[in-house]
Amino acid sequence: MASNQLRTRDQIAVQYKWNRESVFATDADWEAELASLGDALAGVSAFSGRLADGPATLADAVDAIQSARQRLGVLYVYAGMDYAVDTTDQAAGARMGKVQGLAGRVMAAVSFLNPELLAIGRETLDGWIAAEPRLAVLDHYVDNLFRQQQHVRSAEVEELLGLAADPFSGLYNTFSALTDSDLQFQPALTSDGNELPVSQSTIVGIMHGADREARRTAWESYADNYLAYKNTLTSNLATSVRKSVFNMRARRYESTLEAALFEDNIPTAVFTNLIDTFRKNLPTWHRYWRLRRKALGVEVLHPYDIWAPLVQDPPRIPFEQAVDWICDALAPLGEDYVQVMRQGCLQDRWIDVYPNKGKGNGAFSSGSPGTFPFIMMSYTDDSGDLGTLAHELGHSMHSYHVWQNQPPLYSDYTIFAAEVASNFHQAMMRGYLLNIDLPRDLQIAIIEEAMSNFYRYFLV
The missing domain is CATH 1.20.140.70 (Oligopeptidase f, N-terminal domain)
Incomplete structure (x- = not known):
């Protein structure tokens, strides 16, 4: 699109x-x-x-x-x-x-x-x-x-x-109403003076674009609108923290961290080890950002440069091509697995594919026993969206097989299990694409998608 x-x-x-x-x-x-x-x-x-x-x-x-x-x-x-x-x-x-x-x-x-x-x-x-x-x-x-x-x-x-x-659900509702409905962003300006609409469903695509002026003006429009409501957002966040403290005390946990992890049977040491491991590997990320700054040819790497493509003409990947590649990459899981996934993408309409006015930000897999494992995203034909589609299909195929094989009592699964399936899909996709005959620019884009995904996990 x-x-x-x-x-x-x-x-x-x-x-x-x-x-x-x-x-x-x-x-x-x-x-x-x-x-x-x-x-x-x-x-x-x-x-x-x-x-x-x-x-x-x-x-x-x-x-x-x-x-x-x-x-x-x-x-x-x-x-x-x-x-x-x-x-x-x-x-x-x-x-x-x-x-x-x-x-x-x-x-x-x-x-x-x-x-x-x-x-x-x-x-x-x-x-x-x-x-x-x-x-x-x-x-x-x-x-x-x-x-x-x-x-x-x-x-x-x-x-x-x-x-x-x-x-308590009002906390999320308030945040969503403000950020997805009430915030109105000024258009971004491209380097040749054209306007690009900025919204929750388009900001990621612009940030992955090659036009630095478009990225800069989109980022400033996006950030300025959030900053205009910083007091409201701060109050909402503080109330969310108090909700977590309430739950901790009501259920007699030692900390909000323990409360967040205990139900999924995850020791708090897993979390602290994750943070320690990240800190120990900061030099690797510092090197990556230096290389990215050099490749982009900029003196200062700004937030709007983090996702910029490293090639002059980023490859466009239509949705149907993305589906074909992902299905080919997952072929080792068997014909039945691939057939269900392909049919879900192209016939049963599991996916809400493209951006539109009013669409929320991000991407997610959703559903319940008795429904399809649906996916919402805002596909804009770039390598990041290819990775997002593979990721969310990992969640949806996980859900599909859970619902086929488990009673409703076990229809939910922990985030720790969920991210295994989704990241496995992405890893299979990257491994497949980097081992077939693709143009160099597309190979670079696939590597960029991997680095962007790894970086994203340190933000969430």
Whole structure:
């Protein structure tokens, strides 16, 4: 896609929009399911205080809880799809608010599960799991729960923490509304005086462009708008920190770092080792930045030069070409794997491909058991977008296979597992492309994509 004009949503061809109709045919269908799930929560809550009655009752409760969580996930996916691609859409924003409110109710309705399982005791639960086939799903869940036993509170406190999820979600909503909807950026100016639209969905593409004046003016427009709201953003961040402290204290962790890592069974030493390793390798990065500055021929390497291409005429990589290369690179995983991925990209419309007015920034993989593993991105035909597509397809293929092989109770996976799949995809793509006959400029662009990706991880 090559255009200096940022298109509106209705100007994007259908084949490049994700398939929201596969989740719910109409908004009315979504509203009906939202109401239906809300009504069903009374049936879930009815199991509260009864799990110790026996394995059959517990199995029925687990089935009801899994169903409620899965239905909520599908509702969340649909609500988020319209909002992500047009954050100015007030109806989409209203749907997000509704489903976030329902999520708090669901969390409160199922909050009795963990305290009651702990009260039943490990020995009894092991016996029930062995005796009742429907409880086999709980085996790993119970292992993990008893590992976290000291941080599980009473049923009343757990219910309160569940209800708190809705107001706490306002922190992200406020940040998103401000940065994705309210911030209006001045156009960038190219070296020959033409304007380029600056938005959350175009800034990355401009930063990867060869025109330094366009990068500079885009960066200044982008940064100045954020700085104009620095007090609001600071307040929002400070409140987010207080939320983390609240969670730490409510669940009796020693630190917010422990609270962030403990649920995923990651020792804090892993984090501190990561920081130490980064610091030890700073000289390598300093050398890289010196080489980049020299290659670009600039005296000072500014923030808007960090992603600048090192070749005069950066190669353009159309979306369909990117899909072909990624599929070829992942061929060692088998025909079935590649066929599912290719069909998702080109036929089933997993991906919302191109930038448009109002589209949020970044890229992500989203979905739930019962939906496709969708991807949102803003593809602008460069090597960075090729890497992003490979990365997000790693997440989506991971999700696809988890949902095919695991019950809803285990449909989520930790960020530590997630990033293995996504970075594996990128590594396979780079290895493939650097070992076939490609122009030198494209080979350099692939190496740049790798360095940019490594650098990105030190920022997040």
